[in-house]
Amino acid sequence: MTTDAAPIPVPYDPALEPGLAAFLELVERIPLRADTILANRAHFATVIPPIEAQLGELPLEFEHRRVPGPAGAPDLEVTIIRPRERAEAAPGVLSIHGGGLVLGTRFFGTPELIELALRYGTVGVAVEYRLAPEHPGPAAVEDCYAALEWFAAHAAELGVDPERIIVSGASAGGGLSAGVSLLARGRGGPRLAGQLLNCPMLDDRNETVSSRQYDGIGAWDRNNNDTAWTAVLGDRRFGDDVSPAVAPARAAELGGLPPAYLEVGAAEVFRDETVAYASRIWAAGGQAELHVWAGAYHGFSGFSPEAIVSRAANEARDSWLRRTLGVLPSEPSA
Amino acid sequence: MTAYPPVPFADELLPALEAMNAAPQPPLTEESLPHTRDGADRMFPAAAELVAGRAVETEERVIPGPAGSPELEITIFRPAGHDAASAPVPALVNYHGGGMIVGHRSWEHGRVVDLVESLGVVGVNVEYRLAPEHPYPAGVEDNYAAFVWTAEHAAELGVDPERIVVMGGSAGGGFAAAVALMARDRKGPALAGQLLICPMLDNTNSTVGSYQYDGIGTWQRELNLLAWRMVLGAELASSTDAPAYAAPSRAEDLAGLAPAFIEVGAAEMFRDEDVDYASRIWATGGQAELHVWGGAFHGFDMYAPDTELTRAALASRDSWLRRVLGL
Known part of the structure; x- marks a missing residue:
């Protein structure tokens, strides 16, 4: 590890600073270290509203199901x-929640499914995957992949177009979405229409410039990230045999993947690994769209939704969803 | 020789590409250049024609060029009724594209007028000298002079000198990046931002992206090689010794620059050099925003205006301008 002083960080957009302060106070009250993972997990659970409260009076319905996990x-x-009003052949979204692979529940990711169901009539599936350190990698990504297999196999029953299923997640959920996409490619599994990787956690090595710029500052800083990866990989971390499904940055090649949308803040740990992942997809001739938002902290668009930059980030993501799910504005009549 | 499969073009952009391929232009070479240039200033509507019926006024001016060089033509656009007595507004100084070897400011009057109208700013669209008749540093010095002139005449133009952004697409994006470097190094006027649209930054043509768009797309590898040779001469054309104000990727230090907005297509040869430029700015702790649009070819917003991709790209530009200009 380097002993150099941390490089100068990219500063925050002043409009995001109140949201960042609120994030740190609400979510990261306890620094995440090996001995505070469980305390953090308990606290994290308290900040996630129950699904009934998230849905309120919206014209949507939810259903809990138990589906087969990975073999054994x-x-x-x-x-x-x-939507309460069923449609045929709706787009499908597999949502994988964030929380550093050590925290959180599937209801941390459901606000996105609610939003998309309202806007595009999507059918969403939120998966509860096993967390580290009790369940080290690849337990989480194998759970998510099993959920995808179930989703694709039950597309007709769910009223979903099997050609229009995407996988989506933020932070750890973004990394898992990339991992699920790699597994689907390698195993000849379900065909994904896209992978939405929001500030994704991709690289266990924590060695980029941005991972050193946010050391002790910001949301999900270098030390939190370090704690999480060690919980996931233990002694395997930094080694040569880390599975790409667990740390997608370790994949030898990134051709033949579903179209990717990658977004990240310019002022966060995951900036450089996200840019590198996009660049390697393009080098393989693959389709990826990348947005790096100026002065933005990890998770900014959710915690500072009113800031101009957050509105722009939400619009850009929405545009990619329209293009990828084929819900473009009506075609000009012939 | 390694093969570099290109990132495919987005489906919704294909009709525009097919239309261009159906009406091919004569290949651009050193010999065909004069013919290509002929009538360049009449290919697009004149400023006065463009603003007719819109709440935008326009004025043609001739301003001093760099020391010892000819004067420069500029076109000024301002919101109707805006004058020196009005509350000062931000200014955008635009440098047109064309590989530093072709083009005319009138090609981008439309881009400038749209921004003047939607943001209520003053636009200055600059005519600079082209290579090979005027190799480096003629073009970039002209463009720097136009930026300095705008700042020095801020009061007369009703412009807030603290809110001037330089901008451009393709070659113009390269010039805007170079002007930002010069403003830093020469301790020139304040610069609030640099808006770089698919900028031409790297003369070495050595990235993966530069090999992927060899013989396909809208600004191809051969054209880029030709352009840099004309700007820099044969010896420096692809050299890492090229000057930074010609090819901003050559700058050793990207710290302390005006906030940058960098936009590029995922399916074009400038992709990797533009991503690299943003990454190097961030590594210094500088501010940059980067947008790489899926399946988009070079200049997609100009060639395919009525697409979801273009609407999204314009919205991102608009958002960034509002943020850096406090609008």
Whole structure:
């Protein structure tokens, strides 16, 4: 590890600073270290509203299901969120929640499914995957992949177009979404229409410039990230045999993947690994769209939703969803 | 020789590409250049024609060029009724594209007028000297002079001198990046931002992206090689010894620059050099925003205006300008 002083960080957009302060106070009250993971997990659970409260009076319905886990592993809890008014062949979204692979529940990711169901009539599936350190890698990504297999196999029953299923997640959920995409490619599994990687956690090595710029500052700083990866990989971390499904930055080549959307803040640990991942997809002739938002902290668009930059980030993501899910504005009539 | 499969073009952009391929232009070479240039200033509507019926006024001016060089033509656009007595507004100084070897400011009057109208700013669209008749540093010095003139005439133009952004697409993006480097190094006027649209930054043509768009797309590898040779001469054309104000990727230090907005297509040869430029700015602790649009070819917003991709790209530009200009 380097002993150099941390490089100068990219400063925050002043409009985001109140949201960052609120994030740190609400979510990261306890620094994440090996001996505070469980305390953090308990606290994190308290900041996630129950699904009933998230849905309120919206014209959506939810259903909890138990579906098969990976071979030899326990069943998985999933929650389906869809419009009350059923449609045929709706787009499908597999949502994988964030929380550094050590925290969180599937209900941390459901606000996105609610939003998409309202806007595009999507059928969403949120998966409860096993967390580290009790369940080290690849337990989480194998759970998510099993959920994808179940989702694709039950597309007709769920009223979903099997050609329009995407996988989506933020932070750890972004890394897992990339991992699920790699597994689907390698195993000849379900065909994904896209992978939405929001500030994704991709690289266990924590060695980029940005991972050193946010050391002791910001949301999900270098030390939190370090704690999480060690919980996931233990002694395997930094080694040569880390599975790409667990740390997608370790994949030898990135051709033949579903179209990717990658977004990240310019002022966060994951900036450089996200840019590198996009660049390697392009080098392989693959399709990826990349947005790096000026002065933005990890998770900014969710915690500072009113800031101009957050609105722009939400619009850009929405544009990619329209293009990828084929819900473009109506075609000019012939 | 390694093969570099290109990132495919987005489906919704294909009709524009097919239309261009159906009406091919004569290949651009050193010999065909004069013919290509002929009538360049009449290919697009004149400023006065463009603003007709819109709440934008326009004025043609001739301003001093760099020391010892000819004067420069500029076109000024301002919101109707805006004058020196009005509350000062931000200014955008635009440098047109064309590989530093072709083009005319009128090609981008439309881009400038749209921004003047939607943001209520003053636009200055600059005519600079082209290579090979005027190799480096003629073009970039002209463009720097136009930026300095705008800042020095801020009061007369009703412009807030603390809120001037330089901008451009392709070659113009390269010039805007170079002007930002010069403003830093020469301790020139304040610069609030640099808006770089698919900028031409790296003369070495050595990235993966530069090999992927060899013989396909809208600004191809051969054209880029030709352009840099004309700007820099044969010896420096692809050299890492090229000056930074010609090819901003050559700058050793990207710290202390005006906030940058860098936009590029994922399916074009400038992709990797533009991503690299942003990454190097961030590594110094500098501010940059980067947008790489999926499946987009070079200049997609100009060639395919009525697409979801272009609408999204314009919205991101608009958002960044509002943020850096406090609008």
